[in-house]
Amino acid sequence: AQSVTQPDIHITVSEGASLELRCNYSYGATPYLFWYVQSPGQGLQLLLKYFSGDTLVQGIKGFEAEFKRSQSSFNLRKPSVHWSDAAEYFCAVAHGGSQGNLIFGKGTKLSVKP
Amino acid sequence: GAVVSQHPSRVICKSGTSVKIECRSLDFQATTMFWYRQFPKKSLMLMATSNEGSKATYEQGVEKDKFLINHASLTLSTLTVTSAHPEDSSFYICSARGTRQNSPLHFGNGTRLTVT
Numbered sequence: 001a002q003s004v005t006q007p008d009i010h011i012t013v014s015e016g017a018s019l020e021l022r023c024n025y026s027y028g029a030t031p032y033l034f035w036y037v038q039s040p041g042q043g044l045q046l047l048l049k050y051f052s053g054d055t056l057v058q059g060i061k062g063f064e065a066e067f068k069r070s071q072s073s074f075n076l077r078k079p080s081v082h083w084s085d086a087a088e089y090f091c092a093v094a095h096g097g098s099q100g101n102l103i104f105g106k107g108t109k110l111s112v113k114p
Numbered sequence: 115g116a117v118v119s120q121h122p123s124r125v126i127c128k129s130g131t132s133v134k135i136e137c138r139s140l141d142f143q144a145t146t147m148f149w150y151r152q153f154p155k156k157s158l159m160l161m162a163t164s165n166e167g168s169k170a171t172y173e174q175g176v177e178k179d180k181f182l183i184n185h186a187s188l189t190l191s192t193l194t195v196t197s198a199h200p201e202d203s204s205f206y207i208c209s210a211r212g213t214r215q216n217s218p219l220h221f222g223n224g225t226r227l228t229v230t
Contacts, residue, residue: 009155036221041123041223041224041226042223042224043118043120043207043221043222043223043224044158044207044209044221045221046218046219049218090157090158101148101160101163102148102158102160102219103160104157104158104159105157106155106156106157107157
């Protein structure tokens with residue numbers, strides 16, 4: 001069965017430091033992969049997605065993610081974190097190849113120290 | 115950009131009453147809408163998929179008689195929590211997908227339901 005694992009429940013980084021949020025997936029075919037961000041009490045905003053092609057994808061707000069098939073990973077990165085990046089981040093895989101039916105990881109909460 | 119409006123953002127109701135949550139696509143037609151439930155410190159769990167003009171498809175373990183979904187138009191889907199219990203208290207989020215193939219998903223801002 002398809003699944004998404006985000007090993008880190010909570011990460012704290014200093015403002016200006018680099019960030020990497022881990023995501024591993026289990027999926028039989030080529031996955032459609034997504035990263036979403038959720039601010040407290042809000043819905044989800046799409047940061048970036050991978051369908052095919054270049055394995056390094058660029059997203060909004062300076063985020064990028066790299067698809068590594070050999071590691072079944074799709075880690076999210078940002079070279080310099082801003083205080084406004086503090087939020088919950090969810091990795092997701094599209095179930096059955098349809099990007100509408102998503103399976104989400106449990107999320108990683110990011111805190112940013114001044 | 116595409117916007118999905120979810121209303122209300124917060125609702126408090128008494129046990130035994132019903133609550134309706136609306137999900138509207140404001141600037142695009144949504145053939146398919148999805149309803150998720152998010153428990154504290156948990157991920158989003160898909161509850162059901164609603165297609166305009168047809169019955170919703172519920173995920174395993176979701177009571178369809180309790181969580182009534184109606185998708186009567188291409189811009190509106192509603193989730194009605196019937197005979198609400200305190201354990202139904204949660205954050206409910208809808209998402210909508212446009213009519214074109216591989217249209218992206220757009221999420222509403224969610225509804226915080228508290229049942230007292």
